[in-house]
Amino acid sequence: MSERQPGSASAGMTADGTPPGRADVPGAGMSADAAPPGGAPEGAGSQQRTSDITAGPGGVMTDEVGVVTGELTLCTEYADGQVTLHVQYKDADEWYVVTGGQVPLAEPASLDAVHAIAVALLDRPEG
Template sequence: MPDEPTPDKAAPDKAAPEKAGPDKGAPDKGADAPSRSADIVPGPGGVMTDEVGVVTGELTLRTEYADGRVTLRVQYKDADEWYAVTGGSAPLTDPAALDAVHTIAVGLLNRPDG
């Protein structure tokens, strides 16, 4: 029986690379950079971003791994622009830990009931 994605382990984001948006300073990781995505609804206060401050409402969270670092980004659901989550970047020596980091980030930021 093939593995199916569960809420705890999101499937890899296989979308084409996003066009440059407000996060112009981010390196171009291309389609080969591992990432995970999940739709979230943050609690009161939203998610703080480096580019535009607080974002609220229905968002997509993307956890990316490139060059030994993990980076969290959010976008308004189905929008084109991605924003770096303030404080959401750290060294990650083992790319196999990407799933765990993404699961923790979703658990911390997804608060649909407040």
């Protein structure tokens, strides 16, 4: 089994080419410059958002280990024109790619929306 650790967050560039400052994103515990999960090395042009979630019935399917259930951390990472969803058991070291959770993303500014949708779909504490 391979382990995948998301790269660290960077604020990226705005449409006019100026680097934005730190921006806290309300809700879901997101922050534009969040510390990298697992202390992964910083990747050029990489951005990420993380949130703690509770998997619903059936859990979350991953490429590496199959279904994971219970208290999880979700990381939505943008790098090199692609967004990838990763999950880990809360406070664990190993990260797993969510099955079907890799797609092209033309605009890095869309990362917040993609993360919010992923959280809404996967966070099911009530079942």
